[in-house]
Amino acid sequence: MKFGSKSIRSKSIIGLDMDSKEIRAVELKGSKKKPTVTAWGRINLPEGVVKDGRIIQLDKFSDQLSQFLLENSFKTRDVILGVNNQDVIIRFASFPKVPEDKIKSMIKFQAQDYIPIPLEEMELDYIILGEKNTEVGQYIDVVLVAARKRMLNDFILTFTDARLTINEIDTTMLALGRAALSQSSGGVFALVCFNYDIGNILIFKDTILGMARSVSISQSLNMPLLKDIHNKKNMEIIADILFNEIKASVSYYKSQTGYDIDKIFVLGPDSNQRLVASRLKDTTGLAVKVPEPYKYLEKHVLKQQKNMTFKATDYVASISLALRGLEV
Incomplete structure (x- = not known):
């Protein structure tokens, strides 16, 4: 999705995502077909700088971001940013088919029926999933993605203060969805992705997104999770929160489509994703x-960093974001 910025393809780009605990980023150069990792890293954030995926203390965040990029030898100033918070709304809609040059204006005119917040407060984008024939004519199925302008502007302001250019703002959950699709052989599957603030459930049939839901993790825990995030008990709590959301999502999806889920993919920000996956396997x-x-x-890292080996599974969201910004 493209919010608040002009989409530009670059020969070198940073993919960056974050939550209340940390900033994560990967710098790639080259092309989508032949990318090379030139920098990567993560940095813990002081408590209160980011909350539930939103920047709260803009100046402190800008300082942390600048320090992070310097310490990890990032070179380019171009960024594809991933956002994942409750200010991002995803809805599924069907609209009467119109000529291609009229689709954008038609969706903008009718989208308010699906978005519970005034559209003048939101940036709106969409994905066309496909077409279908109904008794009353041809329709297009669409995913609407809306994000609060104020939240986006806070990100743009802080990145500008850090002397960075946001080429595009994407939704982290859809970036992870693209990553999961590259590993799917078809069928119906659920992608469960999470960071330290929010969990997302996406259900795909073959390559088509059929459902997307989010659940707050930090608020549901009602405890100082971030102080001991690597505790196994906390990972089990996160898995249980996600399980309840999976159960409801799968049940609803089957009632609407008649399809059962074949498998579940799990993607998180570090090795804790395997603990969550194991727990979900036991419960589902x-x-x-x-x-x-x-x-x-x-195998395509320009230069290994001191005392830190690049592990791609810890940076899936950042890599997917960066690949989106590379030249074809």
């Missing part, structure tokens, strides 16, 4: 896998 009884869509990049 389904085949659960942690995909490794970008493992090949571990």
